[in-house]
Amino acid sequence: MGDIILGxxxxxxxxxxxxxxxxxxxxxxxxxxxxxxxxxxIAIAVPMTYYxxxxxxxxxxxxxxxxxxxxxxxxxILINTPGTPEAAITTFDGYALTKKGQGEKAMKVALYSDxxxxxxxxxVLILVAAPLAYVALKMGPTEIASVIIFSLALIIALExxxxxxxxxxxxxxxxxxCVGMDPMTSSDRLTxxxxxxxxxxxxxxxxxxxxxxxxVLLQLQQARAAGEKGGVAQAVVLSNNPKDRQLSWPELRxxxxxxxxxxxxxxxxxxxxxxxxxxxxxxxxxxxxxxSKDPESFGKGNIEGVAGSVSAAAAVCGANLVPxxxxxxxxxxxxxxxxxxxxxxxxxxxxxxxxxxxxVVYGIFFSLIIANFLNLFIGQVFLRGFAKALMLPKAVIYxxxxxxxxxGAYAENSSINIIFxxxxxxxxxxxxxxxxxxxxxxxxxxxxGPRLELALQQMLVISDxxxxxxxxRPFSAVFMALTAFVLIQAVVKRFRLYRKMQxx
Amino acid sequence: MMxxxxxxxxxxxxxxxxxxxxxxxxxxxxxxxxYGLSPSGLPYVMALSILVLAVIQVxxxxxxxxxxxxxxxxxxxxVFWRGHGKFWLQIGxxxxxxxxxxxxxxxxxxxxGLLAVLQYFFGQRNxxxxxxxxxxxxxxxxxxxxxxxxxxxxxxILFG
Numbered sequence: 001m002g003d004i005i006l007g008x009x010x011x012x013x014x015x016x017x018x019x020x021x022x023x024x025x026x027x028x029x030x031x032x033x034x035x036x037x038x039x040x041x042i043a044i045a046v047p048m049t050y051y052x053x054x055x056x057x058x059x060x061x062x063x064x065x066x067x068x069x070x071x072x073x074x075x076x077i078l079i080n081t082p083g084t085p086e087a088a089i090t091t092f093d094g095y096a097l098t099k100k101g102q103g104e105k106a107m108k109v110a111l112y113s114d115x116x117x118x119x120x121x122x123x124v125l126i127l128v129a130a131p132l133a134y135v136a137l138k139m140g141p142t143e144i145a146s147v148i149i150f151s152l153a154l155i156i157a158l159e160x161x162x163x164x165x166x167x168x169x170x171x172x173x174x175x176x177x178c179v180g181m182d183p184m185t186s187s188d189r190l191t192x193x194x195x196x197x198x199x200x201x202x203x204x205x206x207x208x209x210x211x212x213x214x215x216v217l218l219q220l221q222q223a224r225a226a227g228e229k230g231g232v233a234q235a236v237v238l239s240n241n242p243k244d245r246q247l248s249w250p251e252l253r254x255x256x257x258x259x260x261x262x263x264x265x266x267x268x269x270x271x272x273x274x275x276x277x278x279x280x281x282x283x284x285x286x287x288x289x290x291x292s293k294d295p296e297s298f299g300k301g302n303i304e305g306v307a308g309s310v311s312a313a314a315a316v317c318g319a320n321l322v323p324x325x326x327x328x329x330x331x332x333x334x335x336x337x338x339x340x341x342x343x344x345x346x347x348x349x350x351x352x353x354x355x356x357x358x359x360v361v362y363g364i365f366f367s368l369i370i371a372n373f374l375n376l377f378i379g380q381v382f383l384r385g386f387a388k389a390l391m392l393p394k395a396v397i398y399x400x401x402x403x404x405x406x407x408g409a410y411a412e413n414s415s416i417n418i419i420f421x422x423x424x425x426x427x428x429x430x431x432x433x434x435x436x437x438x439x440x441x442x443x444x445x446x447x448x449g450p451r452l453e454l455a456l457q458q459m460l461v462i463s464d465x466x467x468x469x470x471x472x473r474p475f476s477a478v479f480m481a482l483t484a485f486v487l488i489q490a491v492v493k494r495f496r497l498y499r500k501m502q503x504x
Numbered sequence: 505m506m507x508x509x510x511x512x513x514x515x516x517x518x519x520x521x522x523x524x525x526x527x528x529x530x531x532x533x534x535x536x537x538x539y540g541l542s543p544s545g546l547p548y549v550m551a552l553s554i555l556v557l558a559v560i561q562v563x564x565x566x567x568x569x570x571x572x573x574x575x576x577x578x579x580x581x582x583v584f585w586r587g588h589g590k591f592w593l594q595i596g597x598x599x600x601x602x603x604x605x606x607x608x609x610x611x612x613x614x615x616x617g618l619l620a621v622l623q624y625f626f627g628q629r630n631x632x633x634x635x636x637x638x639x640x641x642x643x644x645x646x647x648x649x650x651x652x653x654x655x656x657x658x659x660x661i662l663f664g
Contacts, residue, residue: 048653050653050655051653051654162561164557164560164561164564165561167553167557168517168554168557168558168561171550171553171554171557172550172554174546174550175524175547175550175551175554178546178547178550182533182534182543184541184543185534185535185543187533187534187535187543188532188534189532189533189534189543189544189547190528190529190532190533190547191532192528192532217591217595220626221587221588221591223626224591224626224627225587393627393628394626394627395623395626395627395628396623396628396633396637398622398626399618399619399622399623399626400619400637400641402618402622403615403618403619403622403641403642403645404645406602406615406618407611407645407649407657410655410657410658411649411653411655414655414656416603416606416607416658419603419606420603423596423599427592427596430592431513434588435509435510435513437513449546452546453541453546456541456546457541460541502568
């Protein structure tokens with residue numbers, strides 16, 4: 001109880017509120033600009049939170065994540081280009097509304113749907129995390145190893161078009177995570193006598209290089225190759241007619257059932273690692289259309305279409321933190337980047353968080369709820385202003401982001417050599433994306449690698465080097481069976497697709 | 505296009521995993537203890553897995569039926585990869601010069617140059633805006649990091 005009260009006080013400090021506002025503001029702007037997304041922004045922002053208290057730091061980063069979900073729908077609605085991947089579905093009805101002159105109305109629907117979806121999943125996180133963490137504390141190293149292996153397999157199966165490439169990426173991520181000091185003997189491992197590598201490669205450097213910088217460079221190269229004029233601003237037109245701008249209470253009320261249904265879908269999908277906001281948005285939209293009295297109007301400017309996709313995608317944000325808080329397993333890339341922030345502030349994500357850092361955990365919970373109200377307020381007040389973010393030319397935005405990436409990497413260790421390592425990860429990320437190796441599985445493998453190794457170490461010591469204990473203990477046997485099922489199903493599905501392509 | 509790229513990337517992974525298995529892991533990993541997982545255990549397993557998977561990928565890619573037979577498509581692939589290669593040569597050189605300038609001249613001069621070149625490279629032709637942003641943004645970042653977060657950015661050997 002004491003932790004809850006202290007967490008409440010931590011959440012309501014002026015510093016925390018200020019950084020929540022800043023995070024949400026940044027998140028909306030970044031999400032609104034096509035090509036930029038929350039994981040990228042979080043990766044760059046993490047090193048800048050060094051000197052903040054833990055609650056303010058995590059609140060700032062979560063604020064970016066929340067803001068970006070709404071921001072992504074702004075571009076989707078106004079210029080038919082999703083600002084973030086999960087906003088792609090929002091273009092169907094959002095842009096159709098803009099063509100009717102009701103772009104601002106669509107943005108307001110998106111804002112309310114986003115806030116409600118986010119709030120629903122945050123409440124589920126708050127209610128479910130502590131009991132699940134209690135159960136997770138009963139798990140031994142064998143169980144933890146099996147859960148990590150299953151999570152990796154699930155993410156690889158779901159996030160990869162090619163299973164072989166997904167497995168290569170995941171294994172490569174785990175391999176890179178081995179660089180540094182061996183956790184058992186503290187001897188150098190794969191450091192090649194470089195001092196900078198003795199502490200291992202930082203997740204922040206990998207995140208900035210692979211998520212942010214490589215994506216910006218790839219987009220710029222593709223824009224150059226397509227002959228786009230990077231110095232030209234995007235045109236955005238908003239109606240001044242009050243009828244087109246306002247969202248009436250009856251209109252909002254008509255969307256509420258859709259919003260809550262899609263929020264439920266997004267929350268359930270968000271709890272499972274690897275399923276992601278894109279799938280949630282698609283299923284939320286599909287459910288809204290199926291339940292609608294007028295399904296033919298979907299795709300032609302139905303506000304329920306916007307509400308269904310945005311609320312489902314937003315609900316993934318909070319739910320993705322459930323596996324992170326309870327097991328220390330990130331549910332998506334944004335949660336993976338948050339691990340870097342937790343580590344900086346001396347908090348290890350996982351079931352022990354509630355015992356060792358209870359004040360921080362409850363402070364974050366309260367911050368999540370405050371952030372939703374702030375998101376609503378900021379979105380409402382600055383809606384037309386955020387639309388103008390779309391008008392910033394790429395030739396200005398992207399070089400500034402590149403510079404911020406350099407500074408962010410430097411801030412990690414105050415060493416120029418770290419920037420060089422970051423550039424190597426950028427090159428790796430760039431060509432992985434080009435060659436369709438899923439970098440998400442690389443990053444998740446990189447993050448889970450050390451935890452997996454520690455669990456395997458402990459498991460082998462307990463079982464006297466008996467690896468088969470993974471199959472003999474009931475809980476781990478179930479997860480190993482699920483792992484096999486997931487991988488076999490993925491192989492069969494891709495084999496069928498391969499046969500179809502060969503016969504075509 | 506992807507078929508050839510899969511073969512090439514698969515071969516690269518085969519060489520990398522071979523290098524790891526035969527040199528990097530045996531010569532750059534410490535000794536373990538008599539129980540549990542040795543320091544080289546997980547790296548060996550992962551490198552071997554990558555080797556096997558890369559061989560599978562190369563075999564799959566080679567046995568895929570060719571979808572592009574005519575020279576036009578092959579030229580398109582060559583142009584595509586040359587474009588990315590050229591881009592990385594240019595941007596890589598720029599970044600290396602930036603790192604050298606960062607060490608010698610410090611954050612502000614190096615970043616002014618970097619921002620100016622990047623903006624021009626990516627299509628900014630309004631020279632006044634280019635100049636103003638190139639000076640103002642590094643200045644703001646320097647002040648924010650130095651006085652806001654308390655991180656000292658490089659001052660350079662020449663001016664330090």
